[in-house]
Amino acid sequence: MDKKSVIGFVLIFVIMIAFFGYQSRQVKKQQAYQAQLDSIAAAEAYAQWQQDSIWKAEHPEAAAAQEAALQQVAAAPVAGADAQVAYSDPLLNEAAQAEAQIITLSNEKLEVNFTTRGAQPYSVMVKDYLTYTKEPLYLLQADKTELGFIIYAPTAVDTRKFNFQVAEQTDSSVVMRLPIGAGGYIEQRYALQPDSYSVNHSVSFVGMGNLIPRNVGSIDVDFHAIIPRMEKGYKNETQYSRLNYYFPDDKKPANIGNGRKGEKRFDNKIEWFAFQQQFFSAIMRAPGSFSYGVFSIDFLPKTGSDLMNCKAQMRVDITPGADVITVPFEFYFGPNDYKGLKAYGHAYEKVIPLGGKVIGLFTKWVIIPLFDWLHRFISNFGIIILLMTLFIKIVVLPFAYKSYSSSAKMQALKPFMEKINAKYPKQEDAMKKQQETMDLYKKAGVSPMGGCLPMLLQMPILWAMFRFFPASIELRQQPFLWAEDLSAYDDVIHWGTSILGMDHISLFALLMAVSMFFYSKIMQQQTTAGNDPNAKMMQVMSLYLMPVMMFFICNNLSSGLSYYYLLSNLITMVETWVIRKWVVDPEKIVAKVKAAENKPAPKSKWQQRLEEAQRMQREAQKKRK
Secondary structure, X not given: OOHHHHHHHHHHHHHHHHHHHHHHHHHHHHHHHHHHHHHHHHHHHHHHHHHHOHHHHHOHHHHHHHHHHHHHHHOOOOOOOOOOOOOOOHHHHHHHHOOOOEEEEEOOOEEEEEEOEOOEEEEEEEEEEEXXXXXXXEEEOOOOEEEEEEEEOOOEEEHHHXXXXXXXXXXXXXXXXXXXXXXXXXXXXXXXXXXXOEEEEEEEEEOOOOOOOOOOOEEEEEEEEEEEOOOOOHHHHHHOOEEEEEOXXXXXXXXXXXXXXXXXXXXXXXEEEEEEOOOEEEEEEEEEEEOEEEEEEEEOOOOXXXXXXXXXXXXXXXXXXXXXXXXXXXXXXXEOOHHHHHOOOOOHHHHOOOOOHHHHHHHHHHHHHHHHHHHOOOOOHHHHHHHHHHHHHHHHHHHHHHHHHHHHHHHHOHHHHHHHHHHOOOHHHHHHHHHHHHHHHHHHOOXXXXXXXXXXXXXXXXXXXXXXXXXXXXXXXXXXXXXXOOOOOOEEEEEEEEEOOEEEEEHHHHHHHHHHHHHHHHHHOOOOOOOOHHHHHHHHHHHHHHHHHHHHHHXXXXXXXXXXXXXXXXXXXXXXXXXXXXXXXXXXXXXXXXXXXXXXXXXXXXHHHHHHHHHHHHHHHHHHO
């Protein structure tokens, strides 16, 4: 490589770094601007709702209480804080001062602790799973979770502020009630389903028909949880963690998060929402749909033990005036397992990021069934990934054979290409050189675009794997060779200070980059850039820059993903070597070209039609003259 090529390569690398930095700043500015627009829209919509509210006009005192309650909700501490507010209702005042107790429901998969303060979940432990540090896995944490319901009867009653009384309790269910001095009570029922991650829940307002105003047609639901860190890599865990919300009969849920702070507000119906960590989710569903929602998510610093702060402020419609008003809910607290989530029939499985429409179909109908079928017979996931890679390579081999063969033929034509490059060294002779090169390909029966086919075939598969491995809970904490967890990076070398955004080196990612370098080197042996500086620069970038970039990308990702890319590169090199060694005979290709050297190159039908059209055009011009 000469001095000019080195300088050009360095300049391109510097320009790319600067471009990525500029793009990152622009994205942050756009997100801040969008957040400002969303806040303004939310404020305007809320102001309009207040203006149009008949109930507010007719009940100014209750409306003031409602506004105060909403402000309390926004600034409310997590569950467990004692309320010291005096209430006119003696029973509510007594419930606000009462001491809370913890009630535990447990089955084969979950241990759910409830607090009578607000009759709400206090903590949720998912059995059979541990955190990366080998501690019990709590999806919802004590004193960092709250679930409250706000009803106006006729003043705002926030269930989080009161201690409920236990009315019924079994090993799998509990009923808690909050009596109202003016008559009736608020009841909350929880039922933990056997051998399931599901909890059925209902909120009932019994005997309160005369307390709830006729024009109050909804209750507010506030769910707030600080989700802890559970995995090895903070960057990878935040990248695949988010807040999902699903509109009825929609194709897939929308989301905010993926490592970035976000907030969204909707006035249309929402069936369920999910606080989704990389491998586990807390999902709340309203069978009758929520009629309104405000979602927010914020990721916490890497230095702490918590991952993200999730909030959902919802509204559910009710029919006032009835003696008993019951609103059902469903919860899911468990792993993001595709088959398990799909069994619920509510599109929960769509929280798992499997790619777009085409890539998602390939993942759901090919990758996941193949993965599950192999796991029935093999327990080692490293071997499963190896067999999956071999299977995929065998399936696409008939389609890739022609292009591999074309690449091998072009290798045999390299001496002829060098002669053409020497014959036309000047830039102004580029068209002549290209024409003679195309004639050479035609004489040898080689398609210059044949080498593009393997890449086109592999890109969807590579992208499907890129989405599948980091989201596959089956790989979580599964060891293979030196990697202790195939769902996280394998840091064989680790240091405390971040250098170029790295504090470790993943061996699988490094080996993958090395294999990519040698594969690019093998492919470049079949072509020559000649005197074209652009072609030379592209070869340099493909040979050196791409492996380095892929290493930086995969260094923080799943070691199982890097392992798959490594295997894919190695198998492709073996296939290419076998075809060149035993399938394509270079001597026959050279003999074919030499035999046709003094003959005109065969013309395609398209070229023949083009020349005929040009001939007729020339004759028409002569006649006009």
